[in-house]
Amino acid sequence: MDGHEEVSESLSDFYEPRPTIKYASIVGLQAGVVGVVVSTIQNALGTHNYGATGVLTRSGGTIGFFAAMGVTFAATESIVANTREKNDYLNGAAGGCAAGFLAGLRARSLPVAVGSCAVIGTAMGAFDAAGKLAGERRERESPETFEERRKRFFKQKPSLSDATQSVEA
Numbered sequence: 001m002d003g004h005e006e007v008s009e010s011l012s013d014f015y016e017p018r019p020t021i022k023y024a025s026i027v028g029l030q031a032g033v034v035g036v037v038v039s040t041i042q043n044a045l046g047t048h049n050y051g052a053t054g055v056l057t058r059s060g061g062t063i064g065f066f067a068a069m070g071v072t073f074a075a076t077e078s079i080v081a082n083t084r085e086k087n088d089y090l091n092g093a094a095g096g097c098a099a100g101f102l103a104g105l106r107a108r109s110l111p112v113a114v115g116s117c118a119v120i121g122t123a124m125g126a127f128d129a130a131g132k133l134a135g136e137r138r139e140r141e142s143p144e145t146f147e148e149r150r151k152r153f154f155k156q157k158p159s160l161s162d163a164t165q166s167v168e169a
Contacts, residue, residue: 031070093125
């Protein structure tokens with residue numbers, strides 16, 4: 001092993017703590033926006049006499065519930081990551097479990113809460129273990145290697161010399 005590989009391995013072991021409140025606030029706001037969209041759809045599909053205000057009055061609890069699930073997920077994920085000082089799939093699994101448990105509590109059923117914890121925790125853990133659906137680059141892969149893989153994946157355009165040879169033949 002040369003010196004360059006040792007440095008890259010030591011850098012990959014470095015953990016940078018997450019700001020829990022900032023992360024939870026951002027995810028909570030994003031989840032609240034998703035809650036507004038879901039509440040709007042519920043309002044549009046339901047029959048009632050509230051008009052557009054039904055988004056807040058009739059199905060507005062959905063907005064708060066989505067925001068609470070987002071905050072719970074992000075805070076739990078961040079706290080677990082900061083406690084363990086590791087950034088891996090177990091953090092997402094713990095956050096998913098906490099958010100799923102909250103969903104079960106809304107249903108007022110402990111078995112549903114435990115089941116939701118298991119299902120959402122497993123789904124988030126698998127999602128994180130898979131590299132967020134291959135969206136993250138491999139840590140030890142150089143940018144050149146990534147670019148080579150990308151070029152091999154897509155079909156190559158024929159060059160001008162190939163086109164003239166096929167016309168002449």
